[in-house]
Amino acid sequence: MSSKRPADGGVFALFGPQLRAVGLVLPLVAFIGLTFVAPLATMLSRSVYDPVVAAALPETLRLLQAWDGVHVPPEPVFETIARELRTARQERSLGRVATRINRVRGGLRSVLTRTARRVREAEGPAWRDTLVGIHAAWDDVQTWHAIRRAGERFTARHYLHALDLERRSDGHIAPRPDEYRVYVSLLWRTLVVSLSLTGLCLLLGYPVAYLIAHAPPQRANLLLLLVLVPFWTSLLVRTTAWIVLLQTQGVINSTLVALGLIADESRLAMIYNMTGTMVAMTHVLLPFMVLPLYAVMRTIPRLHMSAAASLGASTIQAFWRVYWPQTLPGVGAGSLLVFILAIGYYITPALVGGRSGQLISNMIAYHMQTSLNWGLAAAIGGLLLAFVLVLYLVYDRLVGIERMRLG
């Protein structure tokens, strides 16, 4: 390859050929590929691919391919599904199958599990009557539509669901019933909260970064510590601290009561709501704004502003025309970091957000851990990931990702 080229760069003067550089990077690239990229790919495939029903009810689904979709299917379909449900129960996959069909059409879980349980004793040949006898839902074409739909290996269902949409049995896409609609408004809320947090952090962080960047070195170091201490302190510790401060019987309320500023029975509700989420998250994210701003500001000589001032510009003009533009890379880096951290935040809203302070990431966790609707969790994750990727690319075009610094 390039062995004839003179070794020209830094450390690699001693490693020789460029191949070595690739060799050095390769282990980590492979590692990240395996432990990070592959998981994300798995998640994305989960959001569109689900073979569970297709694997458990292969014959039924094959027969349903030929079904007219208007009348209740013929006797052989009943016989087949009775057999396949029984097998699924023996193989302990019935729960997974029923859950998935139930997500397409609510109420079918119990129809399927009950049928699988009772059909053991049942005998042919009147399978249709037997099944309808177990549950009247077997006489409803919608049940069969749902089974056929759940049997699709590839599906856009989860993405539709994540956008509060669904595909009706006639094939067209429509909004879900009002009482189940939640994701779009939650995505919107997350976006608004993240933008507000970014704005708030910039508002609080910019003056502070300026103060630190242009203070005499001794004092600057001390002030910087005040930002670094929260930055390094465990997230859970800081969240605990806010609970201690903000709760009804907490430090702030008790102080206000002791000072006679509020009555004992009208203590303020500052936590387990959106206020709690906003306050605690601002605290968590502020250092991520201050540090990049500081890193940029300390390279800007104050001379520039004094020069502008001596040329007759007012302080505000001098700041706006001369100083602010030079800090834009820091503003960009800090805002990107804060925004991206904010839209994916889970721990703090979960602990101090109560009901109204929940964000979209809490829904991902809910579907990962409680409802076990992993396809939906993956789809919401996929939407969020796409959004972050776009931001990331925009940032790379505007500022350059290599300039990402840790303050």
Added chain:
Amino acid sequence: MPPRGLWERAGRTAYLAFCTAVFVFLIAPIVVIVPLSFNAEPYFTFTEGMLRLEPAAYSLRWYQNVMGDPEWRHALLNSLFIGVAATVLATTLGTLAALGLTHPALPGRSAIMGLLISPMITPVIISAAGMFFFYSNLGLTQTHLGLVLAHATLGTPFVVITVTATLAGFDPNLYRAAASLGAGPLRTFRRVVLPLIAPGVISGALFAFATSFDEVVTVLFMGGLEQRTVPRQMWTGIREQISPAILAVATLLIAFSLLFMLSVEWLRRRAGTR
């Protein structure tokens, strides 16, 4: 000094007051927790005795509680084990990659850099969900190895960034000099490169360790009973029965992070990368 107008002075006072308020906002919550962890009563607020500085109002009972609890001890061991293993992995891979990344002729450097630091930029809820799906296919959920891999992944960007930054400030002539004096590549690396980048490597390692030590989302998704870490224990504690014992743990963790922060700052000064 130019004469200052009244407005300007008022503006400056307001500015300083604003900054002070922000600093108080940043520090106060952390400071408040410490004395409360010595509360003799099971409350989360200062008792009158505490305000009067009566010795009887303070006690070490919550610390004894935590130390005597096998669950917390187990959690601490888990955190240390996972943290150290993840750090070793992340630091080794990250340092090598940083050395490669500083080679000027490395093809597609910007793309590679983007890939390598992507775990830092991706919301951790997404990474954790993906890891859960992928690792459970491999049977790695509810194992220490799975969490070590996950935490190492989240820690590598920090190592890559700090070591790259350290390397950027170096004079290539040093290496040429070493080579011209007859030192072989490995020897030069050990004798010249490693000592010089050591501060960057160590502070990257500290970042990686702190990342693992504070991480809870992947532990929530992938960890089982045997993989409870300190943050995981705190998570349950905060959600279910917030007792002052949590504050004792929190205080210990604050001391811990102060130690970390000061080491990193010291190393950074040393390396003169700022």
Added chain:
Amino acid sequence: MTSRPYRSRIRQVVHATAFVLLASLSWSRPAAGSESLTVVSWGGSYARACQKAILTPFTAQTGIETRLESYNGGLAQIRAQVETGKVYWDLVDLEMADAARGCDEGLLEPVIAADLPPAPDGSPAVDDFLPDMLTECGVGMLFYSTVYAYNPTHLAGPKPTTIQDFFDLEKFPGRRGMRRSPLVNLEFALMADGVPVEQVYATLGTPGGVNRAFRKLDTIKEHIVWWEAGAQPPQMLADGEVVMSTAYNGRIFNAQVLENQPFVIVWDGQVLDHGVLSIVAGTPKLEAARKFLAFATRTESLVAVGRYISYSPARRSGTALITTHLETGVEMQPHMPTSPQNTARALHNNWEWWSDHGDEMNERFSAWLAR
């Protein structure tokens, strides 16, 4: 050059790292007691009662180590374990609706009724258990009740006495604690809205009934603090975080007798349910788990739990043996959820309804909550 001191420092760091790594490796081994039986229950004072009444004596008698873990209900973790093929829970204390559903889904091992121990008087287990307590995949343990309670020190003026009062913000302003689940809350809402006890599930069976329940919950939605673990309500009441809260009756009882909390239980509109002990399908320790199930459902075990925390045994032979609290000597009878004076308006949880509709209600509830 400074290379020598640096090198020695690096070596020190490497050595220290290796030491910590090895040390934590060797330390974390013995702590990972994979041989022991993992029993999962509801945490807090109930778990302490089970530990003292069942787990400790079980280990003493059989030599099988046990480990008590806590969870907050639901099948999610069991489903996840069975789906990913890594079962690390051996036995779980379930709500009846979940036990029925888990059985249908094949998540739970079938119970061998013949293995269960007879009553002290020798009558066989199948006759001794109250009706419905022996199911295909689980054995009924104890009756418990979801009630609401208040802390008189934080509630000035008149005191609430009915389930309507819980929803009455005008008479009783302040925040309320409720379990973060549709279960029981929908029933409370309908009873408070005037639906007679015997018609609650018939009403919920209609779409209009579910809407009605959610509309009733809407009226206090902004004033609810949601809890998940049974240990939270007594704490929230003690802290004054809420003025009243729904809770499991035993948790309130324990706070009353063990921590001298002045809490008062409002029994009106209580929802009675029973807990079921089941073995998780696919556990590698099936033999030991069966032994534990038999031991835990002995009359003596159930009575011992009931004398630590006010839950009522699921065996006929147990009821009369619940006399006084084992730690304080308090007479238990007035505190039992099944005592006649507490059941003037009591609803029996219809687990069949919940095992059929739980998923839809959960989805709807989580959407409702997030709005």
